[in-house]
Amino acid sequence: MAQHFLLSKAARTLNLTKVARMSDDEAWSTFKAIRWAATDGEAFCPRCGCLKHSFIATRKLFKCAGCRHQYSVTSGTIFASRKLPIRDHLLAIAIFANGAKGHSALQLSRDLDCQYRTAFVMAHKLREAVAAEAADVTLAGNVEVDGAYFGGHVRPENMKADRRDRRFAENQTGKRRVVVVIRETKGKAVAFAFRSEAESVPTIVERVAPGSVVHADEAKGWDRLHASFQTRRINHQEGYSADGACMIGPHEVVRG
Numbered sequence: 001m002a003q004h005f006l007l008s009k010a011a012r013t014l015n016l017t018k019v020a021r022m023s024d025d026e027a028w029s030t031f032k033a034i035r036w037a038a039t040d041g042e043a044f045c046p047r048c049g050c051l052k053h054s055f056i057a058t059r060k061l062f063k064c065a066g067c068r069h070q071y072s073v074t075s076g077t078i079f080a081s082r083k084l085p086i087r088d089h090l091l092a093i094a095i096f097a098n099g100a101k102g103h104s105a106l107q108l109s110r111d112l113d114c115q116y117r118t119a120f121v122m123a124h125k126l127r128e129a130v131a132a133e134a135a136d137v138t139l140a141g142n143v144e145v146d147g148a149y150f151g152g153h154v155r156p157e158n159m160k161a162d163r164r165d166r167r168f169a170e171n172q173t174g175k176r177r178v179v180v181v182i183r184e185t186k187g188k189a190v191a192f193a194f195r196s197e198a199e200s201v202p203t204i205v206e207r208v209a210p211g212s213v214v215h216a217d218e219a220k221g222w223d224r225l226h227a228s229f230q231t232r233r234i235n236h237q238e239g240y241s242a243d244g245a246c247m248i249g250p251h252e253v254v255r256g
């Protein structure tokens, strides 16, 4: 399977400042080049795969010569709902593809100046889309693991003291999930959803080559990593809140 376009060189080399200055037409062309990177930017029908099409310039729509399906540059991608302008999709891709830890939903919402919930959904979709097509990827070298919780409700004022209890209780309800991103420093990334960080460890062991150095925060779930890897722990600040969401280190929590 071809590499997901979000992980392509074209996506990784997107420059934030350049994107921010793009006209609508430039943003559209750039998105097209990235989305169809596998065919050198040539559009093809997301329904039947046909490369032949006519183009309705006024509406920026392609019409498939094979099945007559009309599709846009975002059709069939996670950006298809188009709640944001294409330039913002590109910004999201640039932030996501370039950021070591810089693509948290909170950061995304600040950078895109959009609502936290919109950014959260987008960040989650980005990770999910990449994860879905990353089935055979192995990572090596310096590897960071990071968990982002979602689906729970935590009152910020109680978060610090109750952290472990709440996590335990909410895990018991079965509603919370943690999206764990496994990322080579400045390299490939894969993401999976689990019920807890500890539950993700076997997948990490499977995906990360022996001899790699794994970087993780101090969450207890990561302790098991020490059995398989040289593991370095990062000390994050205890917690803060903003935009109705709160974070403990890299663990994002939204009101559910």
Ligand SMILES: [Zn+2]
Pocket: 045, 046, 047, 048, 049, 050, 064, 065, 066, 067, 068, 069
């Ligand atoms: Zn078609």
